[in-house]
Amino acid sequence: MSSTASQVKYSYSLWSPSDTVKDVAESLGISNLPDEVSKSLAMDIEYRINEVLEEAKKFMKHSRRSVLTPLDISHAFRVLNVEPLYGYDSNRPVKFREAILGPGQTLYYIEDEEVDFERIINMPLPKVPREVNFTAHWLAIEGVQPSIPQNPLLSETRSSATGQSGAGVAEVEVKPLVKHALSKELQLYFDRIVAVLTENTPDDEASAIMRNAALSSLGNDPGLHQLIPYFIQFVAEKIRLNLKNTAVLDLMLQVLHRLLSNPTIFxxxxxxxxxxxxxxxxxxxxxxxxxxxxxxxxxxxxxxxxxxxxxxxxxxxxxxxxxxxxxxxxxxxxxxxxxxxxxxxxxxxxxxxxxxxxxxxxxxxxxxxxxxxxxxxxxxxxxxxxxxxxxxxxxxxxxxxxxxxxxxxxxxxxxxxxxxxxxxxxxxxxxxxxxxxxxxxxxxxxxxxx
Missing domain, CATH: 1.25.40 (Serine Threonine Protein Phosphatase 5, Tetratricopeptide repeat)
Structure with missing residues (x-):
């Protein structure tokens, strides 16, 4: 054996790449495969298997399961742009049987289920399943449902509700699908920020320090996303009522600047x-x-x-x-x-x-x-x-x-x-x-x- 072949790492697992790759090569009509070639192929195969298993484990974890299924492997193949396997169903657990071939030689195989060919032949063909796809749209933004084709119109919702309740019945009130609820901490935060920004003591040093602290909080603190529509409404109201007060307008522009500059706000x-x-x-x-x-x-x-x-x-x-x-x-x-x-x-x-x-x-x-x-x-x-x-x-x-x-x-x-x-x-x-x-x-x- 050459020195180059001896430097190739044999395997990262317990399987024998030399024997396995050579057996596959012989089944394909390739004989006398060099050892260094079989080892290199085995290492590449082992890397691909690990890659597939890592992707399959992600699907298993996101499905909140502790058992890896063939469906996870198929999804991993799809992600890696590899043609998935066919013929394996994950609805039933895969059972392995053990067969002793000789001293120290054990063979594991999947237990095959006995089927009645006549019953299968006479069964009607199942419907072809539709391909699973995903799309995204705004169901609601802060409790307000946008008028897009994916969402029902308000008139349709009211008419359907009235029709279900029967003729002559008063129109049913349609409640919003999403209720925008603020935590007590966020409500206190919003009230405190608004109180600091609306104090009428611009020349007071303590008030100036508090306003700077409030603006700094708006520009840097995370977790303020739910308050964005309330702050924008607050700024809009202050601008509408104070177009003649440049001090208030400058402060409101600073609030907008801090909200737009906050890296944690979407x-x-x-x-x-x-x-x-x-x-x-x-x-x-x-x-x-x-x-x-x-x-x-x-x-x-x-x-x-x-x-x-x-x-x-x-x-x-x-x-x-x-x-x-x-x-x-x-x-x-x-x-x-x-x-x-x-x-x-x-x-x-x-x-x-x-x-x-x-x-x-x-x-x-x-x-x-x-x-x-x-x-x-x-x-x-x-x-x-x-x-x-x-x-x-x-x-x-x-x-x-x-x-x-x-x-x-x-x-x-x-x-x-x-x-x-x-x-x-x-x-x-x-x-x-x-x-x-x-x-x-x-x-x-x-x-x-x-």
Whole structure:
């Protein structure tokens, strides 16, 4: 025997791979199989058997059984993409019998059941079983049953209940299939958080510490999933009643930010409830009152734009219609000349937060028409003009490629093309900027790839 063959590990179990593999090879007409080949084949077979048994044990454990059945093996074969075995039924236990062939030689075999061929031949053929398949849908979300084809309509449920109770009987009240029950601990937690967030002592140091602790808890604590709809409803109510109070609006945006940033919360089902709150503060007609400084009002819109960017970046793959729907909403606010300067600022901030591709496709193509009407609208304060100029420049700067450090000198023809494209109002803003040449070059380059 060669030294290479002697280095091959014989077996990881008690069976004899050399004899077994050679016996199978001889039955197939292969004689004189080398020892190293038989050992290598045996080790591979042994690995495959262990793999199948590990998968079969998973099915056994998930079925809460302590006995491995042939059905578990068939399921394991299916998972491993191996053709399953046929002819073994797991409805009855497999019995093994023992036969003594000689001294120290024992043979185990499966006991065969005696059957009556005439009875089997005259039996009708059984029905072909249907293939088992699975599908998933939302039966209910926090006690509310969504209107999808898999769930019955409320009208159908009421009509069936009325029909079963007999004609002329009053309509039966249909109770929800899922009752949303909160534990006492979660109720106390929610009441305490709400009480801390609604205290009217913003200048008190102790209250500020408590609010920061509450916000930190919302952003990091696990086990808050059941409270998400209640917190969203709380935020929506506070925003609706305090659109003139920028301090409350800023606090509610912080609550949304912490809930969206909590890694232990599955918040995807509630994005459709969060987006209206963000868009309200982003493109609302007025945020704050006449006594609130303009700076605070625009800070609220900037905060809402950052949350919009976070939501669209993180959940656009889950909800494929999220970005198009938000873009349409912002475009309507952007192109409506009757909207306030704050609404235009919020729409531009939101479109910029959606990414440079949205800026290139939506903002640039409408910037000339918008600037001709909005930039020269009467009643614009100096702060509004400065803010609109800033957000327009930020949108155009988002098109600049950060990898390009130097650019060629802008020619007169390029400047004329830029003015014709964006309008004289925007061209004046860009010319006064320190990085005007980069902005012009980025805008002109973006038009080469429609």
């Amino acid at each position: 918040i995807e089902p509630y994005i459709h409830s969060v987006m209206p709150l963000i868009l309200t503060l982003l493109v609302g007609k007025r945020v704050g009152d006449s006594q609130t400084s303009t700076k605070e009002q625009y800070q609220i819109r900037d905060f809402a734009a950052s949350l919009l960017n976070h939501v669209c970046t993180k959940y656009s793959d889950t909800y494929h219609t999220l970005k198009p729907r938000v873009t349409r909403t912002l475009l309507k606010a952007f192109m409506n000349p009757n909207k306030s300067p704050g609404t235009h600022y919020g729409a531009l901030s939101g479109l910029r937060a959606m990414g440079p591709e949205v800026v290139r496709m939506i903002v640039l193509s409408n910037l000339k028409d918008w600037s001709a009407i909005s930039c020269s609208a009467p009643g614009l304060s100096e702060e509004d003009q400065r803010r609109l100029a800033t957000v327009v420049l930020d949108c155009l700067r988002s098109l600049i490629d950060p990898e390009i450090s130097t650019i060629d000198e802008i020619s007169t023809e390029d400047r004329k093309s830029f003015t014709d494209f964006v309008g004289p109002e925007v061209e004046k803003l860009v010319t006064e900027a320190a990085d005007s040449e980069k902005i012009i070059k980025a805008v002109l380059e973006s038009q080469k790839f429609p």
